Amino acid sequence: MRFIGRRGVVMLFLMVAFAAGVAVPPAHADNKRLNESVFVNIYTAQKQNGCPTEPELDGRLVELARLHTLDVLNNRALNGDIGSDGSTPQDRANRSGFVGKVSETVAINPALAISGIEILGQWWWNPAYQATMKDCGNTSIGVWSENSLDRSVVVAVYGQPG
Known part of the structure; x- marks a missing residue:
């Protein structure tokens, strides 16, 4: 029998595991860079709109996001702002203790x-989302993203502290 080498053994193990239905644990990525880049894109949209105040990350809104x-x-039935409990972004913000108006892009x-x-392709070409991104009143921002094998979701929550 021919020697298959270390790579061959790994491939053989993966094929056997897959055939046996053994679950391979998912890799968890750190989306910190992606979240930061989304915040920078929001900041840029506001600057291009002439906003005089720089938006800031708000931990409460990051948690809501x-x-x-x-x-x-x-x-999987969700595809926007409404939560599985029927809540709106404002409902969730009110429950969290954030005082002020909020909006959201997903x-x-x-x-x-x-x-x-x-x-940006999903948000910039959606007139309501673009208006939210460019709104100078949205000075508090929270961004979060998560991934699964067949779905990636990014939420930005925009706040106008009251």
């Missing part, structure tokens, strides 16, 4: 990953 991202990722890609270009 995180929770809605997970809700949309895990509930990007969904039916794939393992999503790029900044794909996010």
Whole structure:
């Protein structure tokens, strides 16, 4: 019998595991860079609109974005701002104790990953989303993204503190 080498053994193991139905644990990516780039794109949209105040990351809104991202990722019937419990972005903000007006943009890609270009493609050409991104009153921002094997979700929550 011919020696198959280390790569061959790994490939053989993966084929046997797949054939046996053994679950291979998913890799968890750190989306920090993607989230930061989405924030920079929002900042750029506001600057191009002549906004005098720079938006800032708000931990409360990051948490709201995180929770809605997970809700949309895990509930395939969701495809926008409404949560699985019927809540709106404003409902969720009110429950979290954020005082002020909020809005939200959601990007969904039916794939393992999503790029900044794909996010902008979904948000910039949607008139309501573009207006939200460019709104000078949105001075508090929260961004989060998550991925599964067949779905990537990015949520940005925009706040106008009251």
